[in-house]
Amino acid sequence: MTRPPTAAQRRVIDAADPVTGRLRATQAQLAALVKRGLAFRHPRPPHDHFLTPAGHRIREAEATTAPQEPQEAPAATGVFAARIGGEEDAPKAGPPRVREVHSAWQGLLELRRMTNRDGAVDRPCGWERTHLVQAAALALEAAGHRPAERDSEEGYRVRATAQPEAVAVHEPDGARLRACAATLEKAGWQVGEHAEPRTGARYLLASPRRA
Template identity: 80%
Template sequence: MTRPPTAAQRRVIDAADPVTGRVKGTEAQLDALVKRGLAFRHPRPPHDHFLTPAGHRIREAVAEVPEKPAVAAVADSGVFAARVGGEEEAPDTGPTRVREVHSAWQGLLELRRMTNPDGATDRPCGWERTHLVQAAALALEAAEHRPQGGDLPGYRVRATPQPEAVAVHAPDAEVLRACAATLEGAGWQVGEYTEPRTRARYLLASPRRL
């Protein structure tokens, strides 16, 4: 059984950038994380270190709470969290939130550039494939779509039983089509479907590979 990271290593993991997964520490700490498969050294200069999916799982390990909407970041961590929709309070749309979303989206594009083998920024990267709900919600919020919150209608992003797919729900067909266009522009494959029981339309979106 793999030993858990040391307290010093855990502090390095916990301090990683919440979007890009970039980690900073001493050379010995970073080498130890690489050996454990919790981080990797980027082959291109400046050869920064980033968390692997296993490292992200350790950083974001929280107990699952049934009947709760999927969340986009560690609860109560104080870091940026994309709005997935369905929150009890109306979403914050003030200038501070707009700046946070813009910064997070630019960070994600940089992560694509640094971790996709060809440096492409128009195609989702490995982090997005392990954080599907968070990644799709960030793409929507960065395009200024409004998440559902309080009594206000808007999009909702939810996990699905299908591998590498999320469901996006919206109050009407026009909003749903706009969300589909945004996700396609962000490098996702999107299809529109009908829920058999309620006849409600929804999107099924998966990160594009090529």
């Protein structure tokens, strides 16, 4: 069984950028994380270090198990979460949220540039393929689409599906649903519109584009 990271390594992992996983630490600390498979050094300048999927899992497990007050979780952990629609205790809309979403989207574009083999920013990266719901929701929220509130069906809702690389996007307004499709396509997703067999309600099925 692999030894858990040391307390110092946990602090470096916890301090990683919440979206890109970029690390800031001494060269010795970074080398130790690379040796343990928790980080990798990007081959292109400036040769920054990023969390590997294993490193992300440790970070997310720490955020999940750490005792904290529900209302204080985002500030305490520094973990950004895009609005998927219909969630309880959703972050309040307003200028601070707009800035936070914009920063997260720019970070994701940088992660694409750093981790896609050809440096492309118009195509989803590996992190998005392992966080489908969050990735699609971030693309929608960053483009200004409104998520559904708890007490309202208006707005988008992004949900996981049985398909391994697809999410469903629900939006009761047809025009806004098509606008969501256009946004996801621009963000590098393949999108198709479908109808629920029982109700006939329209929804989107979206998958990250590979090429």
